[in-house]
Amino acid sequence: xxxxxxxxxxxxxxxxxxxxxxxxxxxxxLPDPGPGEVLVRNIAMSVDPYMRGRMNDVESYSxxxxxxxxxxxxxxxxxxxxxxxxxxxxxLVSHQQSWREFALLPERQARRIEPLGHGLPLSVYLGAxxxxxxxxxxxxxxxxxxxxxETVFVSGAAGAVGSLVGQFAxxxxxxxxxxxxxxxxxxxxxxxxxxxxxxxxxxxxxxxxLPKAAPDGIDVYFDNVGGEHLEASLTALNPFGRVAxxxxxxxxxxxxxxxxxxxxxxxxxxxxxxxxxIVSSYGHLWKQMIPEVRGWLESGEVQARExxxxxxxxxxxxxxxxFSGANTGKMVVRLAPDPE
Amino acid sequence: xxxxxxxxxxxxxxxxxxxxxxxxxxxxxLPDPGPGEVLVRNIAMSVDPYMRGRMNDVESYSxxxxxxxxxxxxxxxxxxxxxxxxxxxxxLVSHQQSWREFALLPERQARRIEPLGHGLPLSVYLGAxxxxxxxxxxxxxxxxxxxxxETVFVSGAAGAVGSLVGQFAxxxxxxxxxxxxxxxxxxxxxxxxxxxxxxxxxxxxxxxxLPKAAPDGIDVYFDNVGGEHLEASLTALNPFGRVAxxxxxxxxxxxxxxxxxxxxxxxxxxxxxxxxxIVSSYGHLWKQMIPEVRGWLESGEVQARExxxxxxxxxxxxxxxxFSGANTGKMVVRLAPDPE
Numbered sequence: 001x002x003x004x005x006x007x008x009x010x011x012x013x014x015x016x017x018x019x020x021x022x023x024x025x026x027x028x029x030l031p032d033p034g035p036g037e038v039l040v041r042n043i044a045m046s047v048d049p050y051m052r053g054r055m056n057d058v059e060s061y062s063x064x065x066x067x068x069x070x071x072x073x074x075x076x077x078x079x080x081x082x083x084x085x086x087x088x089x090x091x092l093v094s095h096q097q098s099w100r101e102f103a104l105l106p107e108r109q110a111r112r113i114e115p116l117g118h119g120l121p122l123s124v125y126l127g128a129x130x131x132x133x134x135x136x137x138x139x140x141x142x143x144x145x146x147x148x149x150e151t152v153f154v155s156g157a158a159g160a161v162g163s164l165v166g167q168f169a170x171x172x173x174x175x176x177x178x179x180x181x182x183x184x185x186x187x188x189x190x191x192x193x194x195x196x197x198x199x200x201x202x203x204x205x206x207x208x209x210l211p212k213a214a215p216d217g218i219d220v221y222f223d224n225v226g227g228e229h230l231e232a233s234l235t236a237l238n239p240f241g242r243v244a245x246x247x248x249x250x251x252x253x254x255x256x257x258x259x260x261x262x263x264x265x266x267x268x269x270x271x272x273x274x275x276x277x278i279v280s281s282y283g284h285l286w287k288q289m290i291p292e293v294r295g296w297l298e299s300g301e302v303q304a305r306e307x308x309x310x311x312x313x314x315x316x317x318x319x320x321x322x323f324s325g326a327n328t329g330k331m332v333v334r335l336a337p338d339p340e
Numbered sequence: 341x342x343x344x345x346x347x348x349x350x351x352x353x354x355x356x357x358x359x360x361x362x363x364x365x366x367x368x369x370l371p372d373p374g375p376g377e378v379l380v381r382n383i384a385m386s387v388d389p390y391m392r393g394r395m396n397d398v399e400s401y402s403x404x405x406x407x408x409x410x411x412x413x414x415x416x417x418x419x420x421x422x423x424x425x426x427x428x429x430x431x432l433v434s435h436q437q438s439w440r441e442f443a444l445l446p447e448r449q450a451r452r453i454e455p456l457g458h459g460l461p462l463s464v465y466l467g468a469x470x471x472x473x474x475x476x477x478x479x480x481x482x483x484x485x486x487x488x489x490e491t492v493f494v495s496g497a498a499g500a501v502g503s504l505v506g507q508f509a510x511x512x513x514x515x516x517x518x519x520x521x522x523x524x525x526x527x528x529x530x531x532x533x534x535x536x537x538x539x540x541x542x543x544x545x546x547x548x549x550l551p552k553a554a555p556d557g558i559d560v561y562f563d564n565v566g567g568e569h570l571e572a573s574l575t576a577l578n579p580f581g582r583v584a585x586x587x588x589x590x591x592x593x594x595x596x597x598x599x600x601x602x603x604x605x606x607x608x609x610x611x612x613x614x615x616x617x618i619v620s621s622y623g624h625l626w627k628q629m630i631p632e633v634r635g636w637l638e639s640g641e642v643q644a645r646e647x648x649x650x651x652x653x654x655x656x657x658x659x660x661x662x663f664s665g666a667n668t669g670k671m672v673v674r675l676a677p678d679p680e
Binding site for chain 2: 226246251259261263266268270272278
């Protein structure tokens with residue numbers, strides 16, 4: 001019996017800031033799963049800043065979304081019909097066919113997940129136990145080579161990745177953790193989850209606020225933002241400091257190249273390292289990250305806060321909201337309730 | 341019996357491009373060496389781009405030169421009077437009291453050197469077997485982690501450091517070595533010493549000339565220049581490429597901060613590493629570098645070309661000439677002939 005599934009299509013490649021008119025919702029009819037296939041009811045889907053790049057017709061580390069086709073991304077769901085005994089109905093899975101209510105996919109593209117208990121929703125697999133969690137882990141520990149006692153600054157600190165970076169750093173013995181965010185409420189929340197200092201970048205230049213928050217300088221800068229945050233950090237970094245270049249959300253909607261930091265020469269005198277990374281190159285670290293972070297989540301030592309919007313109709317708005325700071329913690333689109 | 345020594349003083353901290361009026365020559369009378377001291381006749385002294393930074397009253401990795409005092413830097417010479425049996429008259433030494441014809445210094449500040457033979461002058465200790473040699477070695481092998489088969493691009497390639505970087509890379513098995521320089525003669529010379537391709541950056545934008553010279557991209561960029569060279573290199577770098585940030589001679593005389601590369605975001609998608617370094621942090625590698633490079637010099641596999649000016653009166657002009665590209669290879673100021 002065919003299943004009706006609504007799905008979101010990209011209908012226009014935005015120049016600059018995307019608008020709702022760049023997307024549309026289409027109804028699709030999915031057949032029953034064939035041999036080796038599963039039909040998944042999607043429960044919660046992820047929207048992430050990197051998706052802005054997938055709207056452009058440029059080959060990058062993630063392939064561009066195709067025009068007038070359903071978009072893709074991380075999602076968790078439950079198998080509701082199965083063409084394989086390996087993955088029976090009721091199995092919980094994560095996979096990449098999001099932006100739709102139901103997904104029909106080969107069994108090998110579905111990764112089995114377990115309920116988390118401790119009141120943690122399945123959507124945690126999209127955040128602290130998903131790509132954002134591994135991104136924070138890799139950037140802090142592998143790329144920036146954080147050492148106990150060091151001072152860490154993270155921009156976009158109230159976001160999915162940034163809020164984990166700061167918490168992971170504290171749990172790994174940071175001397176001081178500083179975050180920047182875009183509202184007073186976010187700044188308050190950062191201090192509640194263990195940041196030693198936080199500031200609202202709307203309150204004044206980062207180049208003035210950061211040195212006050214970090215009077216002895218910083219050793220690691222985890223960059224989610226680029227622009228003036230990166231420039232101010234280069235000045236604040238101590239000798240042999242490291243920058244994990246993770247993202248540049250301040251520039252994603254630019255239509256012209258923006259000038260880079262005017263003080264990159266400081267990288268020579270202070271012997272700094274700036275290293276860009278893509279989390280998919282570090283898949284071998286899942287098995288290191290998952291047990292430790294899961295333990296922290298279960299004990300309550302890590303807060304995996306979410307901003308949840310309901311229903312596929314809100315998904316586009318949730319994605320665009322990332323660029324205006326609508327989220328605190330992980331932005332999640334809920335498509336169906338978690339199973340009992 | 342006192343020794344008359346002329347010496348160069350900095351009399352003005354230049355804003356922007358230095359001029360001869362920022363310096364003066366003063367005659368000084370040196371006493372005979374006391375116990376533990378040696379009097380050295382300086383034979384050849386080094387002028388280097390990093391010295392521009394020492395003209396500013398800014399604490400950096402090299403302390404600023406003091407106004408109305410003799411300047412400092414690397415020099416080789418011969419002991420002509422000695423207050424210690426450890427270092428007899430006739431000993432050849434290198435030390436840091438340059439910008440003067442004679443130097444009186446504690447014995448422990450003089451490092452003993454040996455004549456090189458093979459027609460190599462003592463001034464090679466200021467170049468291929470000195471700071472520039474170690475800088476090239478460290479930047480290429482330690483910082484940029486060059487691997488055999490890779491493509492290397494070096495800017496300022498006809499300079500003291502750059503010309504060694506390219507030659508070291510070829511001897512270590514580079515797939516392709518590309519250099520940029522500021523004149524047709526320099527470009528010709530680079531191809532004579534083994535660069536696979538070279539271009540004159542005055543002939544057109546680096547962003548156009550580099551991709552032609554490196555149709556398959558580059559894996560390592562050794563940056564002596566900054567500015568448009570760095571920007572073009574970020575675009576040309578292959579995934580997991582590395583940049584050794586060694587210097588930015590294009591910007592040293594700027595009075596205002598210059599914008600950084602407008603494409604630093606590429607460091608994320610291509611997972612690039614940019615690392616600044618100062619050679620003095622890598623002194624432990626002298627013992628690795630010296631025997632290998634000395635062998636290459638003696639066999640003729642490495643050309644240690646020099647641009648030599650004669651006499652202390654020319655020393656300031658030689659230093660300023662670095663910023664207009666007056667040198668091919670190492671710029672050296674000869675103060676006295678090498679001993680027979």
